[in-house]
Every structure is written in structure tokens, then in C-alpha cells.
Amino acid sequence: MGIPMSPRSAQVIDLETMRNRLRAKRHLVRLAPELDGLEMVYHLASDLDTLYGMPLLAWGLRDDGEVVGLVPWMEALTPCHDLDDPEHGHFVGYRDPETEEIFYTAPEHKVYELEHAAAYFDYEESGETTLLQQLPETLGTHALCLDEEATTWQLKLVFGWRLYNNGTIEALLVDESRVESTPVVAGDDCLYPGHSRHQVVYFFQRAIANRIRQEDPATLEALACMVGHDD
Template identity: 75%
Template structure:
């Protein structure tokens, strides 16, 4: 006759803690600029046969060891793999416009660059986010800044990007009243992180920013539709 086994106590699983750990391993710990013109390729569902290329701004190494391409997209410097939106675009892969080669994984030389840099620059973990890296913006990226209330939009050039120890990346904008020398360079006192002053910051490539400045009707109409939900919440 067998001996009855005592029931094992139920194991309590903290789903929030598990999600936080998984999210932490996705945070960026090192950036490398993309200087060879490689692109992100994405697809818009409304354009069934059309694919679009967007220059990569940088590559990022995550804490879990994954390397991802990064593009200024909507309100963030965004990993390409995150773009899976039926309205705004779906990531397809990376492309070398010189050879027209399409590939799914980051190039080996960027993976090695990021891994070696991360191993060389070791940063201590602190309770408060600290600045760990700065990159200049090499593409003429602009930010459309929206403040509280009825304050007008501001279209501002982005001069650089800051990576913090918590994985957050901030665009650096210039306070025109504090500019005392040109060209504006990283480290200048006139630069500030966009979200430290503005409620909403949308990113645009240089050609789109120029259309906004020229008050192109189609561009302004699309812009108004995009920011209308944000404006109605203020």
C-alpha cells in the first residue's frame, strides 16, 4: 500500500516582478553611431507592394546581449524590431543601399564594436539614472515640441542623444537664448534633454522638417491629424 504524499504548497509567482526583470534585460547599455548609410526597411499595409527605407541613426546593445538598429520614430529612439504597427509601419529588415543587400541581423562589425565598448566602459549601477554616453546627431533630425496649454508648436533641430543608465535615451535640443558659440557641440551649456521641458516631443527626418518649415499643405494636414489627440488631452 502506497504512502499518501503531502500536497505541495502552491508557488506564488510575482508576474509584475518577472515583467520588470525581463524589461530590464531589454534596456540599452551602449550605443554606436551608424556611419555607413545602412537603412531600416519597413512596410505600410496601405501600400501593399511598396517598401520604404529609413536611415539608421545608431545601433544599440541591450543588457541581454541583443544588438538592435535604432531610428528616431514618433516620440522615441526606437529599436527597429519594435515597429509592428498596422498603421504606422512594420519592420522588414536592414538594407545596404550601396549593394542593395537585405539582411535580418545586425552586421558583425557593429556587434563586435558594441560588445567591446561595453566591456571596456564599465558603469556602476546606481539608484538614480546617470548619464553614460552621448552621440551627436548625424542626420539633421528635428523634434516637434508641444508644451502645456495653448503654447505654439516648436520645430527644433536635434544636436545629439544621451543614453542613461536606466536605458532611457533623450534627444538634446538647444535653448537659443543660451547659445554663445557655433557650431553647437555636445557638452555646450545651451543643450537640454527634450522631455525635461516639453510635454510631447515628436521626431522627424530632415526632409519632413523642411516641408513643415515650408508649410507644405499635405504635410501640415498629416501633422495636424497626428498631433490632434495629444492637443485634445491638454
């Protein structure tokens, strides 16, 4: 028989508080660009035998110490391990195109880089949302933006990415009407976080963005289906 618990030993567990604590431990605290061409490998539920590759934009250090690869995916700069969608893709691993090796965890040199950088830039916790880091965009990623009251989309080149102390990552876009000098550089007043102005922001690789610009029928049809599904 079990030992009955006294009223004093009973504990009330706030599940929502526990969830928030777990989420906080998994939020990103530092980024490092991927400059050696490493890729994310994924497959689709409709074709499990075919593997697809996508270049990594960066690596991110989570508050719990885990290091994850990051790719512009759908509406966010997304940790590869979070890709588990039967329709859009399931994460398989990382790949080094030079050696064709596939591996599941971040390479040691990126882990060391991020850990040392996070220790050096040891920011104090603040109740206010503050900018921690700005990362350049190196893949030619584009954002398809829809304003709240508009009925047409805007296709814009992503300039860079901003990491905030709450773990949020925002894409930096250019307001062409405010460009005073070129090339645009970090800190220019014409740059703005995508979701500060647009209700919806979808990210596309450069090749797909070019097909949208060229009004490729198949690409536009797929885009229309995606937008309709989102609505």
C-alpha cells in the same frame, strides 16, 4: 494521474516583477553610430508590396546581448524590431544601399564594436539615474515640441542623443536664448533633454521638417491629424 503538489512546493509568482526583470534585460546599455549609410526597411499595412527605406541613426546593445538598429520614430529613438504598427509601419529588415542586400540581424562588425565597448566601459550599477553616453545626431533629425501650457508648436533641430543607465534615451535640443558661442558643442549649457522641458516631442526626418517650415499644405494637414489623434 498527476502528482499532487504539497503546500511547501507551491510558488507564488509575481507577474509584474517578472515583467520588470524582462524589460530590464532588454534595455539599452551601449550605442554606436551608423556611419556607413545602412538603412531600415519597412512597409505600411495599406501597401504591403511597397518597401520604404529610412537611414539608421545608430545601433544599440541591449542588456540581454541583442543588437538592434535605431531610428528616430514618432516620439522616441526606437529599436527597429519594435516597429509593428499597421498605421505607421512594420519592420522588414536592414538594407545595405550599396549592395541592395536586405538582412534581419545586426552586422557582425557592429556587434563586436558594441560588445567590446560595453566591456571596456563597464559601469557599476547605481540606484540613481546617470548619463552613460552621448551620441551625435548625424541625420538632420528635427523635433516638433509642445510645452504643457502652450498652444503652438516649436520645430527644433536635434543636436544629439543621451543614453542613461536605466535605458532611457533623450534627444538633446538647443535653447537658443542661452547660446553663448557657436558652433554649439557637447557640454554647452544651452543644451537640454527634450522631455525635461516639453510635454510632447515628435521626431521628423530633415525632408519632412523642411516641408513643415515651408508650410506645405499636405504636410501641415497630416501633422494636424497626427496631433489631433494624439490628443
